Amino acid sequence: MLELADSLLPVLHAGEPVAVVTVIRAARSAPRGPGAAMAVHRDGSVIGSISGGCVEGDAVLLATQVLATGHGMVASLGFSDEAAHAAGLACGGSVDVVIHRVDPADAVARAALEVPVDRSARVGIVVSGVAAGRLIPGDGLPAETRILESAYDGADVFVVQRDPRRRLVIAGAGEHAIALCRVASAAGFAVTVCDVWERLVTAERFPTAERLVVGTPAEHLDDLVGPDPARAAVCVLSHDERVDVPTLAAALELGAGFVGAMGARGTVAHRARLLAEAGVDAAEIARIHAPLGLDLGAPSPAGTAISILAEITAARHGGTGLPLRELTGPLHRSAASCTVAAAPQPA
Incomplete structure (x- = not known):
């Protein structure tokens, strides 16, 4: 529910109720996990999704019923593998959902939905017994x-938790920074761009940036990564060792969760030597993702931005960065359970 706050609040402010369907359990290869939500308006329009499309039709029917009666319910939606394939559906998974109506006067819902995106928010949904669907603070x-x-x-409660947006600080305001800002913003990051050149750090060049800062990145980094550095990523794209080295040193000292820098392998080695000479520990230098990005074979700024965001995402979740076809086991699993499939042997 909280992931839909931007869409739900205007509806509630207009005095309209809405029915929300929230996944509370997922089995096998369901595309979305617990916490995923969709909402159905009184006019039949739908916001969000709880799967890849397999069960949305049934969810809408149940939501329409709950919207009319005001009585929440819990339901299981999905298919057996055989039924899924017979129906032309690929996932073969199932989800348990709770469906409840949110009314404009619901103070618990409004309070949770109005929490700013840069703060954590949570709300409880009763998922068993006669109070199923009731929201609790x-x-x-x-x-x-x-x-x-x-x-x-005595009833079970499903906790819906929304973490603050993750921050991405980009040091340098060149073409690669423009592309990275665009794709990272679309992925939900609060992006800050910092550069010493005022004419480069402009809203026209970075329309999706949360914040633009003119100055030396290292001097501003403490403020830019925010109160929880472990949730922040710092990417150095300046191509100037006078900026790169102090920014990397500052990011490591602050404990940024992801620290990366662009550059050729020779540049990476040279920076490492300069960091060591500045007193940065070898183990800390080894935390730097450099050269930055996964090997996608796309040298354009847009391709490079995607490869950088892919590496940030893989590092955050402990992913392998390998194609899924080279892995075995469920597609949606913990990183610890990833295993690489054996390569086929020649005949």
């Missing part, structure tokens, strides 16, 4: 999306 609930057994008058 998030105060005191754990900061993770999961089910709490017997947490509300």
